[in-house]
Amino acid sequence: MMRLAVLRSELTKLRTLRSAMVCLGVLLLLEVGLGAVAGWSVQRAIAQGSPKLSPDWDPESAGLSVIGYSQFALIVFGVLTISHEYTSGMIRQSLLAVPRRGAFYAAKLLVSAAVSLAVAIPAVFFGYLTAEAGLGRYGTTLDAPELPRAIAGGVLYLVLTGLFCTGVAALLRSPVAALAVLAPLYFFVSQLLTTIHATGRFAAYLPDQAGLRMFAVGGAHHAARLGPGGGLAVLVAWVCLALGAGYLRLRQLEP
Secondary structure, three states, rough: OOOHHHHHHHHHHOOOOOOHHHHHHHHHHHHHHHHHHHHHHHHHHHOOOOOOOOOOOOHHHHHOHHHHHHHHHHHHHHHHHHHHHHHHOOOOHHHOOOOOHHHHHHHHHHHHHHHHHHHHHHHHHHHHHHHHHHHHHHHHOOOOOHHHHHHHHHHHHHHHHHHHHHHHHHHHOHHHHHHHHHHHHHHHHHHHHHHHHHHHHHHHHHHHHHHHHOOOOHHHHHOOOHHHHHHHHHHHHHHHHHHHHHHHHHHOOOO
């Protein structure tokens, strides 16, 4: 009963955290909106014979590539799920109500993962559909061979990314500090490192680059250093490391 009460408490706190709920809404909007733009843009590039179109382009990739941009909403969501406890001063009250740090931390992670999963499933699915609609006659159908694995991988990637960011935020105890680390990592540092020959091999094992392999399709999938399973394993390792570090930092806090 105690564990159920803790879960209910965390769910209530998350539902009343307006900024976190906004992030989930933004995820849906970005997936659908960017999916439509991506599909339409690729359709025009194909029709015009644009040389900028990658030779290993695959129709499924247009609907899944937007995850790399929409993930920002889940990054912020993951940070806010625990950092608001520190910024609002509620963390000490929460720990007094739930003295067992492990139970408190686990409940927060379970609720966060469940809520993000519930939103990521329709977001990725409808984002894919809008992209394929934008592609018109160049699009593909839902029975494409790699599609179920890729969509499931995209959903799981978003959920794990949110958990990774929660762990980083628990470690740093500040939303500003966490986002100052995570935003450059996901949208600048890793992309830069992949373009440098000396660091390209290392960059493939960064959390975002490894995770992107989980929903890669076509030529990009087969030419990658890591496959979907390998990318999942590397990302899970990063998530465990971040969550473990966050928990150790939480244990150091005096109620």
